[in-house]
Amino acid sequence: MKEKVVEAIGLKKSFGDLHVLKGVDLDLHRGETVVILGKSGAGKSVFIKIMVGLLTQDSGVMRVLGQDVEKLKTKALNALRLKIGFSFQNSALYDSMTVKENLEFPLVRNIKNLSRKEKDLKIEEMLDSVGLPQTINQMPSELSGGQKKRIGVARTLILNPEIMLYDEPTAGLDPITCMDINNLINEVQERYRTSSIVITHDLTCAKVTGDRMAVLLDGQFRSKGSFQEVFSKAEDEQVKSFYDYNFIES
Amino acid sequence: MAEEADDRKPLLSKKIDKFFKGLADAWNFVRRYFQEVFMPPFEFKELIHQCYRIGVESLPLISLTGFIVGIVFTNQSRPSLSEFGASSWLPSLISIAVVRAMGPLVTALIAAGKVGSSIGAEIGSMKVTEQIDAMEVSATNPFKFLVVTRVTATTIMIPLLVMYTDFVALMGSFLNVNANEMVSLTTFFFQVFESITFLDIWSSVLKSILFGFTIGIVGCYKGYNSTKGTEGVGRAANSAVVISMFLIFIEELLALQIVNAIRNM
């Protein structure tokens, strides 16, 4: 069995009387991609936000790269965050900065003594790897949704993270762009040897990118396993309907 | 249990609860500013950028308003002074009014409208589109990068802008006085500097620092705490302006009391 890079044990989280996570467990092993599926509002984003310390759980343990996230002090937490790439649901590009400045931001603030040339090279490499070298001087407002997503991914990749978290990378995109993004996720996986968590509603994306699936329903992971295991013999009605509706729609 | 108790509370007491919670929240925000402003690393580049932005944003409007206030105030004061045959006192009267009250107040109110709202809207939209979270996960302290720089920038820039407004308003006044009473520039400014005291200048500067801090901190606080959605951003910008204007007037009143007390000592 490979080393666990993420280990969630009995995680609970509520907002007021809204119980979002009711004790979830999940392991992510080095080099694999786990896909988290689930309805809107199921708590998928909340789950990965706990992983980087943007939210804190009410109870349970979240261990990332062997460290208990909740117990980390600011400095150690920041050091851990640099090893995690977080691609936000709505890209979260800094809209007062150009694409170049967006990519530069994590770079110059976290790696000291970087020459201008090294910096530019790194930025070019990242833009090439997401296939958008021509956008370098554009503002985020001039990009399409799919382009924004890819620049967002480039910005998180620039620090060579060990773990990549993709929050709905294909939501709201046409099928062809979706496929581009799926391929990008797989390419990143191969080229940079990351371990990834992909959150999605999109079963094609899940099938293409994921080694394992986990379905989040009613605050718990109801079904885990390979795509075949989860969906071909799904006994759970809700898991099944997830599959059915997805394919009727597409 | 706690929720049940909360449900049974009458509406008014809930509102009062909310008010004091908000107050405590705001107080913590201010405290956090003072904790982080002196702690390295310092974001000098962003601070300079913000200072520049504040200057550029408010300069045109402040120039125009200051100038017009100078002219109009001089013109309107003339009749009452000439009734006592004292129109030669116009420069003294105007300089005292401008330096003590109008310069700081006009500048602060305009900056609250232009700068305060733009800070509120900017930080608010960064909040709701998760840009602040993105900063945090790339190991940058967003409070330091966004809030500390902006509040410090307004605190530095508003006093400078106030001096500029004072100057522009006095120039406006001079043009009017020059046209009507044929007073030369040197005579005008000689009279101006004769009538304003050190206390006037110091209190004006200190007051402006307070106004600047208020505009920055209210804009940032409202933006940083704006709730989900684009509607929240608009509301943040709007209430940033309303609240900072309200606070500026209160501060002006308090400053007036304090300065008068000192003057009478």
Ligand SMILES: Nc1ncnc2c1ncn2[C@@H]1O[C@H](COP(=O)(O)OP(=O)(O)OP(=O)(O)O)[C@@H](O)[C@H]1O
């Ligand atoms: N900071 C917060 N404060 C209060 N409630 C929150 C907060 N973050 C999330 N929630 C609530 O938690 C629930 C789960 O949110 P989450 O964003 O994790 O959903 P999701 O599974 O990612 O859905 P989607 O697919 O729409 O992104 C939602 O009902 C949301 O309103």
Ligand SMILES: [Mg+2]
């Ligand atoms: Mg989500």
